[in-house]
Amino acid sequence: MTDTSMAGHVPSVPPSMSPPKNRRVGRRLANTALRLASPLAIIVLWQVASMTGLLSPRILAGPSEIIATASRLVASGELINGLIVSFLRVLAGFSIALVLGILLALVSGLSRLGETIIDPPIQMLKAMPFLGLLPLFILWFGIGEAPKIGLVAFGTIFPIYLTLHGGIRSIDKKLIEAGQTLELGTRGIIRDIVIPGALPSLLVGVRYGLSVAWLSLVVGEQINASSGIGYIITYARDFLQTDVIVVCLLVYAIMGLLTDGLVRMIEAYALRWRPEMIA
Structure with a gap:
């Protein structure tokens, strides 16, 4: 009787054994707070130095002044209009680089002759300070939109080409042989084997290329520009408006982070079949 009741009894888990998950959450929150502590301390010291006059506004404006300037530029529409123009330039230059980079990488990666013809000039141009x-x-295309978009495209094409070329070359040859055995044909092998196998490398190149695109635009927009974030920086530089310059630099940084986050989302969706992405 006693044995039957003991066998049917399920021992309860002691309360002390249940909170490892809570401990992990608490540890993560503590680590996050520690990581935020130093940036917040820098901002506080920066603000104190500005308020006490230790840091001149002509050298660097204070955080409160930068926030007020950002609000003013957004309210006037100047910052939004400049951001739209800059984004369209990045979009145009990056699109050109993406198409050309993929085409060149496919020709060079799938053909020994193509690699012999295409890869050496690419490597030479990559070594140049773009x-x-x-x-x-400016001499070739004038002072309009073409040199700015061209500079973005020229700087972006190399990471796209190099990562995709490396991804194609790293594909297991047995997979290609299997495709040939199944009589997929050249298009079928490229569509079903090469592109899925090299897609992770391509997305890495896209992320890196986007960061280079915004870097290229920072320089391109500060020369002979009449619109865009770079134009606002140039105008502010002439009048020693460090608050406006910092706001525009923060906009560049935020746009770089947002575009990188967008590619990460695309990567998570496109590569959801990979075990590491599922995990």
Whole structure:
């Protein structure tokens, strides 16, 4: 009787054994707070130095002044209009680089002859300081939109090409042989084997290329520009408006983070079949 009641009894878990998950959450919150502590301390010291006059506004404006300037620029529409123009330039230059980079990487990665013809010039151009090519771009394309978009495209094409080329070359040859055995044909092998296998490398190149695109635009927009975030920076530089300059630099940084986050979302969706993405 006693044995039957003991066998049917399920022992309760002691309360002390249940909170490891709570401990992990608490540890994460503590780590997050520690990581935020130093940036917040820097901002507080920055504000104190500005209020006490230790840091001149001509050197660097204080955080409160920067926030007020950002609100003013947004309310006037100047910052929004400049952001739209800059974003369209990045979009145009990056689109050109994406198409050309993928085409060149496919030809070079799938053909020995293509690699012999395409890869050496790409490697030579990659070694050049592309920001130093801006004077040539102005001489070739004038002072309109073409040199700015061209500079973005020129700087962005290399990470896209190099990562995709490496991804294609790293595909297991047995998979290609299996596709040939199944008589997929060249298009079928590219569509069903090459592109899925090299897609992770391509997305890495896209993320890196977007950061280079915004960096290129920072330089391109500060020369002979009549609109865009870079134009606002140039105007503010002439009048020593450090608050406006910092606001525009923060906009560049935020746009870089947002575009990188967008590519991460695309990566998580496109590569959801991979075990590490599922985990």
